[in-house]
């Protein structure tokens with residue numbers, strides 16, 4: 001096997017969720033794909049580290065030069081509601097629904113003392129400052145149903161006790177074992193529509 005091919009397989013197999021057989025299928029696909037696709041693929045891959053940065057407002061991702069993502073800079077969106085998510089993938093899942101046009105805040109973790117993840121490791125202070133300054137009417141805790149998130153939402157509620165804001169969470173439409181990222185569209189829409 002050519003050395004360059006071996007290297008490519010090693011690189012692909014290093015990716016999470018890719019088994020050896022899938023890695024082999026992927027390099028075979030890339031080998032046969034047209035050169036425009038492969039060159040585009042490699043260009044976009046390089047941009048991950050050079051152009052994609054964290055939005056200074058919601059802490060999601062952006063490639064805008066001013067470090068503010070297209071969601072945060074869109075004035076036509078609902079400025080009264082902010083939706084707090086643990087992970088950027090949750091934000092993507094909600095945006096894919098194309099129904100809810102609110103603001104976001106990505107925490108990037110949930111509190112988990114057993115894993116040494118404490119409030120200081122999350123984007124809490126930025127959230128509390130934003131809530132105080134921008135006077136939202138509602139904050140939605142888009143919670144994945146697990147113990148860590150219970151602790152996280154408790155922490156948020158305690159810190160917003162003196163703020164006049166409606167704190168809501170997803171309704172029980174989201175099954176206990178379900179996560180926002182994996183929920184089907186209807187379930188997710190209902191979970192948000194019937195939030196309480």
Ligand SMILES: [Zn+2]
Nearest residue numbers: 055058069072
């Ligand atoms: Zn943003």
